[in-house]
Each structure stands twice: as structure tokens, then as C-alpha cells.
Amino acid sequence: MEQAFGNFVNGEWVDAESGDTFEVVNPADTADVVARFQRSTAADAEDAIEAAVAAQHEWANRPGPERGAILNRASQELASRKEEATEMLVREEGKARSEAAGEVQRAIDIFAYYAQKSLDLGGVVKSPSGRNKELSTKREPLGTVSIITPWNYPIAIPAWKLAPALAAGNTVVAKPASEAPNSTRILVECLAEAGLPDGVVNFVTGPGSELGAPLTTHAEIDAVSFTGSTSVGTSVAQAASEGLKRVQCEMGGKNPTVVMPSADIDEAVEILGVGAFGTTGQSCTAASRAIVHEDVYDEFVDAMVEYAEDIVVGPGLDDPDVGPHVSQGELDSTLEYIDIGVDEGATLETGGERLADGEYDDGYYVRPAVFSDVDNDMRIAQEEIFGPVLSVIEASDFEDVLELANDVEFGLSASIVTQDLTEANEFLDRIEAGVAKVNEKTTGLELHVPFGGYKQSSTNTYREQGDAGLDFFTATKTIYRNY
Numbered sequence: 001m002e003q004a005f006g007n008f009v010n011g012e013w014v015d016a017e018s019g020d021t022f023e024v025v026n027p028a029d030t031a032d033v034v035a036r037f038q039r040s041t042a043a044d045a046e047d048a049i050e051a052a053v054a055a056q057h058e059w060a061n062r063p064g065p066e067r068g069a070i071l072n073r074a075s076q077e078l079a080s081r082k083e084e085a086t087e088m089l090v091r092e093e094g095k096a097r098s099e100a101a102g103e104v105q106r107a108i109d110i111f112a113y114y115a116q117k118s119l120d121l122g123g124v125v126k127s128p129s130g131r132n133k134e135l136s137t138k139r140e141p142l143g144t145v146s147i148i149t150p151w152n153y154p155i156a157i158p159a160w161k162l163a164p165a166l167a168a169g170n171t172v173v174a175k176p177a178s179e180a181p182n183s184t185r186i187l188v189e190c191l192a193e194a195g196l197p198d199g200v201v202n203f204v205t206g207p208g209s210e211l212g213a214p215l216t217t218h219a220e221i222d223a224v225s226f227t228g229s230t231s232v233g234t235s236v237a238q239a240a241s242e243g244l245k246r247v248q249c250e251m252g253g254k255n256p257t258v259v260m261p262s263a264d265i266d267e268a269v270e271i272l273g274v275g276a277f278g279t280t281g282q283s284c285t286a287a288s289r290a291i292v293h294e295d296v297y298d299e300f301v302d303a304m305v306e307y308a309e310d311i312v313v314g315p316g317l318d319d320p321d322v323g324p325h326v327s328q329g330e331l332d333s334t335l336e337y338i339d340i341g342v343d344e345g346a347t348l349e350t351g352g353e354r355l356a357d358g359e360y361d362d363g364y365y366v367r368p369a370v371f372s373d374v375d376n377d378m379r380i381a382q383e384e385i386f387g388p389v390l391s392v393i394e395a396s397d398f399e400d401v402l403e404l405a406n407d408v409e410f411g412l413s414a415s416i417v418t419q420d421l422t423e424a425n426e427f428l429d430r431i432e433a434g435v436a437k438v439n440e441k442t443t444g445l446e447l448h449v450p451f452g453g454y455k456q457s458s459t460n461t462y463r464e465q466g467d468a469g470l471d472f473f474t475a476t477k478t479i480y481r482n483y
């Protein structure tokens with residue numbers, strides 16, 4: 001019998017009031033039930049919010065270095081459980097073992113980074129307009145925040161929200177995605193083991209449709225940090241801003257990598273291959289459109305197809321190039337987009353078929369697909385697919401490249417492959433994306449610089465990660481002191 005995990009409320013692991021649970025299954029082998037979690041209702045979320053509110057004053061009043069010491073211990077605790085966390089992440093989410101190990105290491109590093117940052121929270125002193133006065137600012141925590149996260153980076157994303165929220169003195173209710181809640185559960189265990197006081201972090205699992213309302217509208221929630229799809233994020237932003245809560249939503253992408261004539265084609269293919277098919281294409285920053293100059297278009301398509309056909313697809317625990325989709329729903333969605341692309345008149349050069357024999361029998365596998373002859377107005381060039389599908393679009397010149405790259409409603413990440421410095425700089429200036437790169441894949445982020453999207457990829461309120469991660473979770477008080 002697989003293990004059942006509770007919600008974590010006020011320092012205790014508890015069952016949901018409903019008594020119901022749900023299964024988390026291994027997407028590489030659906031007969032493998034990884035664990036069971038609580039199917040919570042709004043009442044459970046309310047209990048968690050109350051616990052977080054009760055713990056807030058004491059936590060906010062702890063000196064920053066004390067909060068930082070706890071985050072540091074949590075980082076060390078996770079480091080000591082890295083193997084277990086990696087294996088669990090692969091079993092619940094499906095990605096390749098080395099990608100999962102990198103993600104767990106990222107969470108370890110994020111906690112260490114914000115542990116240090118909690119020492120630096122302060123303010124500025126300015127010159128007042130008179131004598132015997134002092135004019136300054138002070139950063140304060142917001143209070144109690146909710147954190148709603150997706151399944152595709154199930155440990156890194158909760159870490160990059162939890163760590164700055166806690167470093168700044170907030171208390172938290174965290175709701176992970178139901179496909180992959182174990183990774184957040186492990187983070188919460190590490191925080192508890194590190195000595196985090198009861199109620200400072202609370203963890204509630206279950207359907208977003210049920211938990212979303214209390215987590216976004218409860219009167220005692222001061223801010224909501226959400227990462228997920230644009231459709232859910234839009235409703236989260238609307239619900240939270242109705243109550244004038246601070247809200248941050250980071251959402252979908254349709255990220256281009258541009259290939260110019262001066263590019264080394266092998267390098268461009270590698271950049272696109274890893275960017276489009278790594279993590280099974282299930283990254284918000286995955287390259288989904290290759291916009292290729294006509295002078296190198298044919299050469300690029302041939303080399304890209306060869307690359308895709310060499311990809312090893314298999315169970316994440318074997319550390320293949322590409323693992324399974326996370327769920328039946330995500331698999332079906334990718335297969336549907338393959339049909340849509342064919343119906344729209346794009347050429348399916350390779351891949352796109354479900355793999356279902358032998359070792360693939362019980363998993364959600366698709367062979368990585370490359371479409372050529374794609375028009376930018378086709379649905380496969382406009383909508384987020386979230387699977388290993390690359391659309392190759394031909395461009396006539398650099399102006400055309402920029403127009404095509406920007407002609408989508410999303411604006412998360414973008415890159416150019418070129419040896420021409422002017423072209424590279426012009427691209428960086430004119431691309432409408434929150435992350436812009438030269439000669440690098442669209443995926444992959446450094447933890448100490450801001451991350452977030454433009455356009456429909458983000459609510460464009462605050463950035464995450466780096467110093468910007470603390471901005472969201474703090475308010476600035478301006479102080480006029482007369483003496």
C-alpha cells in the first residue's frame with residue numbers, strides 16, 4: 001500500500017476534513033502509485049490560513065539573521081536528502097534524472113541564497129528638507145501569503161517563492177499542483193526539521209478549483225504568488241485584485257529561437273534541440289518556434305530532423321534525453337496539437353507519434369516532433385503546446401525575423417543564434433520578452449537575477465528570483481522622524 005501524506009497545518013501533518021485522498025502516479029509507469037495526498041476542501045485551506053495568520057507576528061519579529069539561519073539549515077537538510085528528492089521528483093513528474101538532480105540542487109541553492117539575503121533586508125536613509133529630521137524607508141513583510149505552483153518544476157518553483165517569502169518574514173500557505181506534490185512536501189519537511197516555528201509554513205493539497213477561492217480571496221491573505229497557465233493565472237489575478245491583494249502571476253510562453261545565416265548550424269541545432277525537447281518540452285521557457293533565415297533554412301531543417309531522430313526517449317530514472325509527459329491530459333493535448341499542425345498544412349518532418357510498445361506501454365510517451373513550413377498565424381505557432389514539438393518558420397530577412405518573433409501574445413523567453421554583434425544587440429533591444437539571450441537556449445535561468453515575462457506571460461507586476469524576489473514579498477514604509 002502506497003504511503004499517504006497529510007496537509008501540514010500549524011506544525012502538524014493532518015488529514016483533510018473530507019477524509020478523501022487522491023493518487024499521484026508515475027508518468028513513466030502508471031501502475032506505480034507514488035503516494036496519496038489529501039483531497040482538501042476550502043475548510044482545510046481556511047484552517048491553514050488561520051494558522052499562518054496566528055504565526056505571522058512572531059515570525060516577522062524574529063531578527064533577519066535568525067530567519068536566515070533556519071533557511072540555511074533547510075538548505076542543508078535538503079542537500080542531505082538530495083538523492084531521495086531527485087528520485088521522487090522523477091517518479092512523480094517524469095523528467096530525466098540529471099534534469100531532476102539539477103532542479104533539486106537549484107532548490108538547495110535558492111534556500112542558501114535567500115538565507116543570506118535575510119541579513120540584508122533594510123531600507124535607505126535620505127536627506128530631509130529641514131533640520132532635526134530624519135527621512136528613511138524600511139522594508140516590512142506583507143503578512144500572510146499564498147503560493148500556488150505548477151507541476152513542471154515542482155521543487156524549484158515552490159523554493160523560489162517560499163524562500164524569499166520566509167526570508168522577508170511572511171507566513172505562507174503553499175498549494176502544489178496535484179500531479180507532483182511530493183517535492184513541495186519534502187521542502188516543507190526540510191523547513192520543519194530546520195526549526196521553522198509551527199504555522200509559519202502550511203501545506204494544503206487538492207484541486208485548484210476548490211482551494212483557489214480561499215487562497216486568493218480570503219480576507220487575511222495579503223498577497224498571492226502564482227505560477228501556471230495563462231488561463232488559470234488570469235482568473236487568479238482577477239480574484240486577488242478584487243480584494244486589492246498584491247498579486248504576481250507568471251504564466252505560459254511561446255518562445256522563439258532565431259537562427260541567422262552567420263550561425264554555426266550544429267550549435268543552433270543543439271541549442272534548439274535542448275531548448276525544445278529537454279524536460280519533454282514541458283518548460284514555460286521551452287523553445288517552441290525556430291525562426292530561421294531563408295539562407296540556412298533547408299540546412300537547418302535537415303540537421304534538426306536528424307537531431308530529433310537520434311533522441312532517446314525513456315523512463316526518467318534511466319536518464320534519457322526525453323522522459324514522458326506528466327499526465328494523460330498533457331499527452332492528449334500534445335497529440336491533438338500534432339493533428340492540428342497537420343490539418344493546418346504544416347509539414348510533420350518527424351515524430352509526433354505516441355510510443356506505446358514494450359517499455360513505453362505504461363507511460364505517456366511521444367516521439368519529439370519537428371514541423372516545417374509553419375506559418376506564424378497557425379495555431380501550432382501561436383498557442384503553448386507544452387510537449388516536445390518544434391515549429392520551424394522561415395524568415396526572409398532580419399526585420400521579418402523580429403516581426404515573426406514578436407507576433408505572439410506571449411513574451412517569456414527568446415534567443416538568437418548569430419555571430420553578428422549588431423544583429424545580436426538589435427535583437428536584445430527589440431525582442432518583446434522578459435528573458436532575452438544570445439547564443440543560448442531559451443530554457444535555463446540563473447537564480448540571482450530577475451525572472452518573469454512580458455505580455456500574456458505575466459501580470460507584469462513584480463519579477464521573481466534574485467533581489468526582485470524580495471520586492472514582491474515586502475512593503476516599503478516611509479518614515480519621517482523629527483527630534
Ligand code: NAD
Nearest residue numbers: 149150151176177208209212228229232250251252253284
Ligand atoms: P495550471 O494553471 O493548470 O495549474 C497551476 C496551479 O494552479 C496548480 O497548483 C493548480 O492546482 C492551481 N489551480 C488550478 N485551478 C485553479 C484555480 N481556479 N484557482 C487557483 N489555483 C488553481 O498549470 P500547470 O498545468 O500546473 O502548469 C503548466 C503551466 O505553467 C504552463 O502554462 C507553463 O507555461 C506555466 N509555467 C509558467 C512558468 C513561469 O515562470 N512563467 C513556470 C512554469 C510553468
